Structures are given as structure tokens and as C-alpha cells.
Amino acid sequence: MDLGVKPRGKLAHNTWVQNIFSVFQITFPFFALVLCGYLATRKGYLPLPAIGGMNSFVLFFALPCLLFRFGSSTPIAQLLDWNVVLVYLFCALVMVGFTIAITKGRHIGWNDASFGALVAAFPNTGFMGVPLLVALLGAKAAGPVIQTIMIDMLITSSLCIALSKLDGAEEHGFSNAVKKSIKGVFTNPMPWAILLGALFSATEMTLPKPVTVTLGLLADAASPVALFTIGAVLARSDMNIHDKVPLRDYMPVAFLKLFLHPLLVLLVGTTAKQMGAALDNYALTVLVLAAALPSASNVSLLAERMGANNGRVAKIILFSTALAFISFSVAVAIFR
Numbered sequence: 001m002d003l004g005v006k007p008r009g010k011l012a013h014n015t016w017v018q019n020i021f022s023v024f025q026i027t028f029p030f031f032a033l034v035l036c037g038y039l040a041t042r043k044g045y046l047p048l049p050a051i052g053g054m055n056s057f058v059l060f061f062a063l064p065c066l067l068f069r070f071g072s073s074t075p076i077a078q079l080l081d082w083n084v085v086l087v088y089l090f091c092a093l094v095m096v097g098f099t100i101a102i103t104k105g106r107h108i109g110w111n112d113a114s115f116g117a118l119v120a121a122f123p124n125t126g127f128m129g130v131p132l133l134v135a136l137l138g139a140k141a142a143g144p145v146i147q148t149i150m151i152d153m154l155i156t157s158s159l160c161i162a163l164s165k166l167d168g169a170e171e172h173g174f175s176n177a178v179k180k181s182i183k184g185v186f187t188n189p190m191p192w193a194i195l196l197g198a199l200f201s202a203t204e205m206t207l208p209k210p211v212t213v214t215l216g217l218l219a220d221a222a223s224p225v226a227l228f229t230i231g232a233v234l235a236r237s238d239m240n241i242h243d244k245v246p247l248r249d250y251m252p253v254a255f256l257k258l259f260l261h262p263l264l265v266l267l268v269g270t271t272a273k274q275m276g277a278a279l280d281n282y283a284l285t286v287l288v289l290a291a292a293l294p295s296a297s298n299v300s301l302l303a304e305r306m307g308a309n310n311g312r313v314a315k316i317i318l319f320s321t322a323l324a325f326i327s328f329s330v331a332v333a334i335f336r
Contacts, residue, residue, distance in 0.1 A: 023136075023332045030132050030227055031325040037231025042239070051236055054229045059298075062222035063126060064193035065215045067149075070130065070142035071197020078143030079198050083279040087272055088148050088287055091265045092156045095121035099256055100163070108249070114164035115299065115308040119316045120256045121160075122152045123293035126190060127230050131223035133289060136332060137282075144286040146194055152296070153191055158182065164306055230297045234321060237300050237314035250315040254295070257320050258327045262292040285335050292331040294320035 040046040071079060099120040104113035123129060125148050133141045199205070207215070269284040295317045304310040 019333045020329065023329045023336070026136055027132070027325065027329045027332065030128065030135075030223075031321075033224055033227035034128075034231040034234075034321060037228035037233075038235045039231070040228075041232045041235035046232055048236055048239075051229070051232045054225060054232065058127065058222060058226045058229055060189050062218050062225055064189045065218040066130060066222040067126075067146065067190060067193040068197040068200075069215065069219045070134075070139070071146060071194050072200035073139070074143045074146070074197075074201060076198060076202040078140070079146060079194075079201065081143070081147065081279075081283065083272065083277045084144050084147050084283050084287065085151065087269045087277075087279060087284075088265065088291075089151050089155065091261070091268050091291065092121045092151060093159075094264060095256070095261055096156065096160060096163075098260075099253060103253065110166040111164045111307065112309045112312060114160045114166075115303040115306070115313050116253050116316065117163075118157060118160035118302075119295035119299050119313055119320075120253050121156050121261065122296045122299060123148070123257070123261070123290055124230070124296045124321075125149050125152065125290055125293060127226040127297060129290050129293050131226075132293075133286060136289070136336060137286060140282065141286045144283045145290055148287065148290050150191060150194060153188060157302070161302075161306065164308065230321070233297050233300065234314070234318050237310065238318055240310075240314075245309075245311050245315045249312050250319060253316045254320040254323065257295050257316070258292065258324060262288045262331060265291040288335055289328075289331060292324070292328050294324040294328070297321075 037046070041048070041051065096114075096117040099117035100110075100113045103116050104110065108116070125145055129145050129148075130142060133145055200207075206212075266284070266288050269279055269287060273279050273284070297317055300310060300314045300317055303313040
């Protein structure tokens, strides 16, 4: 189904097979880097203690510089599109509620159900989505993607962390979870980089050239290092899983992430447009493809800190990432 975004240049092929092949030519290097990081870790070429340093480099240096660069170069109107915010936020809340409703049961309490819901609603937009969607759809895609990152970090994550303590497993668990989620937001450099970029965009301020070049070098390192780090983190999580996780505990959630989430965004976005919302086809295409991305890899670390079943969360992330090479590429071929 075409949302109105025209294929560009050499990707404008007439047949379905040619279209899929052309998409794979773009997506393959991104997923190949993830596979390289996974194999390097599994084979011992990348020591496990080094993964934390790589993750910190991406989170505190490279990715904030990339987000700042895109934020400062994107018109402020595209960074503050309330139609994008409301459509994506509504879908995120529905995904959280629905996933908890169908997974919470006798052996899955609020803690595990909530983090399962988080990986079902939180795509890997930071480490993977920004570079991949910009490569596929152009620099203009950064605006809607940045808004999804802010929603998932500020609202979706905070909500799921709070819900994870509703089982009353510890005294004052809910209030402590809320405090931890708020602290996590304020200590995460990514929202600050986005806000700073938006400030520079709104005021049309510029940095001295040497500073701009330095930030550019760090930003250019974000994509390859982040993708390699995703693979390394997934391998480490897989290696640390000591108890076997049943397929029924993680496969359905991975399918919800890869298939239900983008379909829900498409349905809600199309309905909103028919009701008069000023949501253009390009922005809706970006939102649908962002929702079609695999689960965010950093949720595994968060689940471990909060005492959830990290083995289950890691399996969901690993399975969704592996399957997304096919499912995401097909989604791109359909909607792009």
C-alpha cells in the first residue's frame, strides 16, 4: 500500500521482486553490522567487558551528537508536530495495555509483563532507526523519528517502569519505580541533545566551525558503532541466559512488535487523517516504518536493573531483530 511517498531514483523499479531487492541493498549493511557485532562477541573477538565502553561511547557521545545535528538542521515545525506526537503516543499506550493484557498471568507478573510490553512498544529508533530511516527516506525523516524517541524515552519507558512495580513485590515499589524512571530521563543525554538541537533550530544559532566539525566526526561514528554494539549487546544477553525461555513467552511479543505495532500506527494514522488531522503521508510513512523496527536493545539492560526476567526480554529483542531483516525490508518495499 502506498502512502504517497514516491520512490526516488534508482529504487523506482516496476516489479515487486526488483523493489524488494533494491530495499535489501540498503537494509543489508545495517543488519550486517548487527550480525558482525553478534558474531564478534560470540566468538570471543570482542571481550565482554569492552561492550560497556562501546555502549557508553554511543549513548553519551556519538548518538547525542547525531541527534543534535539532525535536530538543529530540522525546521522546528517538524520537531513539534502534534499530529505525529498524538498518533504515535496513542499507539504506544495501546501496545502497552494490550501486551500486558494478553501476557500477564500465573507465571508472568506485573514486572515481567510490563517489560514485555515495553519491548513490544519501543522500537530501536535511537541506535538503528535514525540512520536507517534517513538512509531510506532522506534527512527529512529525522523529524518524526526524533519525536518518537522522545515519546518512548519520556512516556512509554516511564509508564512501563512504574507499572512493573504494581504487583507490590517491595514496599513503596511503585513510588520508587517512578522516581527511578524520572531520574533515568534526566540523566539520559539523548533527550537533552534533542532539546538542544531544537533550541538551535528555533533560534537559528550556529556553533564555531571547529566545534561543528568535532561534533560531526562523533555523529558520523554513531551509526556503525551503534549497530555493531546492538549485536554485541544481544550476544552478551544471549550468553548470559542460563534458564531456557519457552517460545510462548517471547515469540508472540516479538510478533506484536514487528507486525501489530506498524499496522496499528497505519490504522490510527489513516483514521486521524480521515477525521481531518493535518498528518501528511510522508510523516505517516516514517511513523509506520519506525514502528516496524525491532525492539530497542537497551531495554534488556533496564529490565536487568529492575529485576525482571531479562532472559525473556533478551529473547524478544534477539528474535525481533533477526526477523526484522525480512519483515522490515518488506514493510519498506510496501510503504516506501
